Amino acid sequence: QVQLVESGGGLVQAGGSLRLSCAASGLTFRSYAMGWFRQAPGQAREFVAAISWSGGMTYYLDSAKGRFTISRDNAKNTVYLQMNSLKPEDTAVYYCAAARVYSGNDSKRYNYWGQGTQVTVSS
Numbered sequence: 001q002v003q004l005v006e007s008g009g010g011l012v013q014a015g016g017s018l019r020l021s022c023a024a025s026g027l028t029f030r031s032y033a034m035g036w037f038r039q040a041p042g043q044a045r046e047f048v049a050a051i052s053w054s055g056g057m058t059y060y061l062d063s064a065k066g067r068f069t070i071s072r073d074n075a076k077n078t079v080y081l082q083m084n085s086l087k088p089e090d091t092a093v094y095y096c097a098a099a100r101v102y103s104g105n106d107s108k109r110y111n112y113w114g115q116g117t118q119v120t121v122s123s
Helices: none
Strands: 003-007 011-012 018-025 031-037 046-051 059-060 068-073 078-085 092-100 117-122
Touching: 003 068, 003 117, 018 031, 018 092, 018 117, 031 068, 031 078, 046 078, 059 068, 078 092
Parallel strands: 011 117
Antiparallel strands: 003 018, 018 078, 031 046, 031 092, 046 059, 068 078, 092 117
């Protein structure tokens, strides 16, 4: 069974940093592209970042560019999201997702989703 488990969320002051991890297990295909999404209370799910499984392609939400970095360690089946210069508007539950092909910001193409990890940025 495929399982994605996020970790690394927490409370941080504006301007601080957090590193999220997403550990994947039970993948039955050669490789998966990975993405990060977030959802704040009362708001729709929002794309944050995506990376091909090889790491050759990345794509970011405009407001995340220059602040967030998505990376991967294929040996560990783990994808990371390094978040710097955090802002209160970054507060949300962050979800990782896996896709059989690189899917960018298209949530419909992602096949598996984690349970999420809470990120709270105080002002």
